[in-house]
Amino acid sequence: MSxxxxxxxxxxxEHDHFLLTSVVGSYPKPKWLNRAKELYEDDEADFDEDNWQEAKDDAARVITNEHExxxxxxxxxGEMRRTEMVEFFAHRIDGYEFNGPVKxxxxxxxxxxxxxxxxxxxESWLVDEYKFTASATNRPVKVPITGPYTLASWAFNEAYEDDAxxxxxxxxxxxxxxxxLVDAGARYIQIDEPALATTPDDHAIVGEALERxxxxxxxxxxxxxHVCYGDYSRIYPEILEFPVDEFDLELANGDYEQLDVFKDPEFTADLALGVTDVHVAEVESVEQIEENIKKGLEIVPPEQLVVSPDCGLKLLPREVAYGKMENMVQAARNVEADLDAGNIDIERETPTPADD
Structure with a gap:
């Protein structure tokens, strides 16, 4: 790790301290994009492949601008071109086939x-998506990609000896x-493994997959x-051995009940802390989010802290998703200013070194 x-x-x-702010990935789709998809799938509608491509391009520009x-x-x-996180990739990988919807x-x-x-x-899954987004913004673009463990776990395996x-x-x-993606210019890749914390005995499989x-x-x-929901105590500290720079963790939804899990042994990677709850369709106040950010400082020093929502925002009303992001950024900037001024007393218990 570097x-x-x-x-x-x-x-x-403007501040000496820097708390990187980002989103996990998904974002509410404009309602007109869903309507455009219906038209594209309607054989009787005059709405062809070019129209559908233009609609997705427009939506990607709109949401990228919203993040700016x-x-x-x-x-x-905001993953405007994607459907469900496994389904999208399975359609693009030879060897998968579909059986119909599962609840x-x-x-x-x-x-x-x-x-x-x-x-x-x-053929490439995300390079065109990345290039388009990068061309629509002057800011760095993060690329979320569903990880191999989740791609394996959330499918029926009829071809391999086991899921590993x-x-x-x-x-x-x-x-x-x-x-x-790297050849195309990407410098920030997020592997999404929501299945990890629900089947924690397999963290060694995820570790080997990440090495590859x-x-x-x-x-x-x-x-x-990115790991969401589940019992983190069953995968920590083992996950510290994974070859990644940051762990993006859902903690706001559980009101930080699992925060202490990460205090001992020492959290050696960067922590992307979920500071807004994506399961609640209300915008947290800037002050509330500031308090949530400070909880991350109980685990890592400021230089290791990243600020993000708990998870993807796609199921929220769009104005709520935007409000959460706007308040989250303001809260991060306020905490940076307080850190610069020495107004935040960072007292962390001395943890056991991670390699003990």
Whole structure:
């Protein structure tokens, strides 16, 4: 791991301290984009592939700009071109096929795929998306990509001996994709592994998959790992051995009940702390988010702290998602100013070194 966070510091950043602000990935889609998709899928509508591409491009520009207006240091297009996080990639990987929608929670469904033959890399999954977003902004672009463990766990495995073998095969494909993204200019890649904390006995599989993913990736490329929900005590401190620069963790939703898990042994990576709850359709006040950010300083010093929402924002009303991001950025800047002024007393218990 290297200290590669400062490359994302804006040139005109006004504080000595820098708390990198970002989003996890997904964002509410404009309602007209959903309508455009309906038209595209309607054989009787006069709405062809070019129209559909233009609609997605427009939505990506709008949301990238929305992230800029909120003040985020690194932006994403809100995953405007993507469907569900496994389904999108499975459609692009040879070896997957689809069986129909499966209910996952509430009234939400996703098309759960099966792996029916050896997975193979065909054409790039995200390079065009990245290039378009980078062309629409002057800010650094973060690229979220669903990790191989989740791609394996959330599919029916009909081709490999076990999910570990499938995950390793998928990790090699993710490595290929990241190499192409890096060649295209990407410097901030986030691996999404929501399945990890729900099946913690498999953290060794995720670790091996990550080793394959980052093989030959330059040190100036920031690699994050996003994990949401689950019992973190069952994967910590083992995850500190993963070859990533930052861990992006959902903690606001549980009112930081699991914060103490990460205090001992010492948290040696960067912490991207979830400071707004994406499950609540209300905008937290700037003051509340400031208090949440300070909770991160109980685990890591300011130079290791990154600020983000708990998870993807796509299920929120769009104005709520924007309000959360705007207040989050303002809160981060306020905490930076307080740190500069020495107004925040950072007292952390002396933890056991992580390698003990």
């Amino acid at each position: 200290d590669n966070k400062d490359q994302f510091r804006p040139e005109d950043h 207006r909120a003040g985020l240091d690194t932006v994403v297009d 996952v929670w509430g009234h939400n469904y996703f098309d759960k795929p099966s792996v029916v033959s050896e997975v193979e890399y065909d 073998e499938l995950a390793y095969a998928l990790a090699d494909l993710v490595n290929e994709e990241i190499e192409k 993913i980052v093989a030959d990736i330059p040190e100036d490329v920031r690699i994050g790992l």
